Amino acid sequence: MFERHGFVFHPHASPSNGGSTQIALWTVEVPADAEGERHQVDKEEVFHVLEGRVTVNDVDAGAGDTVVVPPHVEFQLVGGPAKVLVATSVGITGLVGDQPITPPWAL
Secondary structure (H helix, E strand, O other): OEEEOOEEEEEEEEOOEEOOOOEEEEEEEEOOOEEOOOEEEOOOEEEEEEEEEEEEOOEEEEOOOEEEEOOOOOEOEEEEEEEEEEEEEOOOOEEEOOEEEOOHHHO
16 A cells, blocks of 8 residues: 555555566545646556545546546546546656656556
8 A cells, every 4th residue: 555645545556566577456545636747657557436426637427437548648637535546557657747747656
């Protein structure tokens, strides 16, 4: 489990957690009225809302909805409370502003 700015990340599959060699899969708990950091990543990310409601770059999504964010597109996850399943390719890296990030839940 990892926490960043009130968001709680639970890894399910990756090379370091569950043995997946190509796909990173995790759930994120989005707190009420959350405003995630604007950022971009170098791989496509798929967000599937399990509970609650969130908005990803002006796309409103509720339970059962899926939002796909292409690589290198800046985005922000807002809303909540919600639980979201996220999938991407292993080895994802990103930028928050000009700061590089490597999400530990995707390694």
